[in-house]
Amino acid sequence: MQVKVVKFGGSSLADAEHFKQVASIIHADETRRYVVPSAPGKRFSEDTKVTDMLYACYDLVRRGEDMTPVFDQIRARYNSIIEELGIDCSLEDELTFVRAALQHNSGRDYAASRGEYLNGIVLAKYLGFDFIDAANVIFFRDDGSFDGEHTNAVLREVLQRHPRAVIPGFYGSMPNGTIKTFSRGGSDITGSIVARAAEADLYENWTDVSGFLMADPRIVKNAQPIDTITYRELRELSYMGATVLHEDAIFPVRFAGIPINIRNTNAPADAGTMIVAETDKYDTEHVITGIAGKKGFSVITIEKDMMNAEIGFGRRVLGVLEEEGISFEHLPSGIDTMSVVLNTHELEEHRDRLLTRICTKVNPDSISVEDGLALIAVVGRGMVKAKGTAARVFRAAADASVNIRMIDQGSCELNIILGVDAADFEHAMQAIYAEFVK
Ligand code: ASP
Secondary structure (H helix, E strand, C coil): CCCEEEEECHHHHCCHHHHHHHHHHHHCCCCEEEEEECCCCCCCCCCCCHHHHHHHHHHHHHCCCCCHHHHHHHHHHHHHHHHHHCCCCCCHHHHHHHHHHHHCCCCHHHHHHHHHHHHHHHHHHHHCCEECCHHHCCEECCCCCECHHHHHHHHHHHHHHCCCEECCCCEEECCCCCEEECCCCCHHHHHHHHHHHCCCCEEEEEECCCCCECCCCCCCCCCCECCEEEHHHHHHHHHCCCCCCCHHHHHHHHHHCCCEEEEECCCCCCCCEEEECCCCCCCCCCCCCEEEEEEEEEEEEEECCCHHHCCCHHHHHHHHHHHHCCCCCECCECCCEEEEEEEHHHHHHHHHHHHHHHHHHHCCCEEEEEEEEEEEEEECHHHHCCCCHHHHHHHHHHHCCCCEEEEEECCCCCEEEEEEEHHHHHHHHHHHHHHHCC
8 A cells, every 4th residue: 555644734733623624634545644743833823833832931941930821821722622623632641741841941842842742642642543752763863963764764663563653743852862853844854754764655745835836925926836846946946945845854755765745734635746856847838947035145256367377266265264164155256256155144243354364365356245135046957958048037137127246057957046136136036937937
């Protein structure tokens, strides 16, 4: 039988109504055998996620203040879900235990993880599935990094004994048994880890949107959904700020070649976006897969006559960045100029020292920094095959009177990166989108 691993985000499990919807999705397909839940998320926009309430409890205890009002809200969230679902399940003992642990400084990660833990118990009961505590199957090393191989070996074996189970997302355990979480949104990673261990045919990631859109809908109205995207394209777009899936969630399934399907819990009939390893097919209508961008970049421009003949020039400049612990984004260069594009935020505290040190190392004719750059990535596996894509990108920008300050085409022809003034950012995104999506 096929195996699907299904992960449901916080908004998909925010209240009893959503639990019912989730159960109907799971029961509609008997291959949906392993379920990874987040903690209850927001029911409405001003609502607070259970995870955030747990962090608040931790902070209150640390400051020596009373966490009771917040903890009672957490209790009420779970109890209302249990009551409305009409299941025979009480979390009272668990809640008493968690409360005592929080009171005794059990750690920030422990506090946050209880949202998923308690939700997992309720969901398992409601579905009639086994419950597997993630602390027993997801492992971190002493240095805090995730131990993929150990986890995979143990989890694979445990899953074989449980044909249907709920494994809470977001956390695992350290070698000394204490709880550690992934970074925020980390249940996506757990889903991917479980999919790998279950040797799943598909990892379904259920959220509150019908997949990835070709552009940020806050900038481009009615942006179209992406039907199929490769892992590499997704990396490019996510890096530039397109967020639906946690960045690190790609690695375990990519390793195992398992596709991810982003689906909408509130519109289960929508096909969503399929994320695959490779595909020959591409969107011939649109050519590009999507565009994404971010503001907040700076460019350091270094000029020196005969730079091209000075062996080791680039290495010395980059060496300074390395010593300062700064990573760079792009490195456009001319014969006698070299520019380093980096995140303004990263540059901030190092600015003066960095410039002085570059001057000492390479003795340039001039060096300057400009802030206020925005980067736009136009991404598409179809670009390699379709002639004139770059021309269309630049024409669209020119027609919209956008001044392009930097261009970089990734070596695998998967993307074209433009640097524009932050003030032109939204406008440029809209113009490029309109060029490809008529
Ligand atoms: N509940 C956690 C968070 O809010 C993890 C997750 O939802 O993936 O970040």
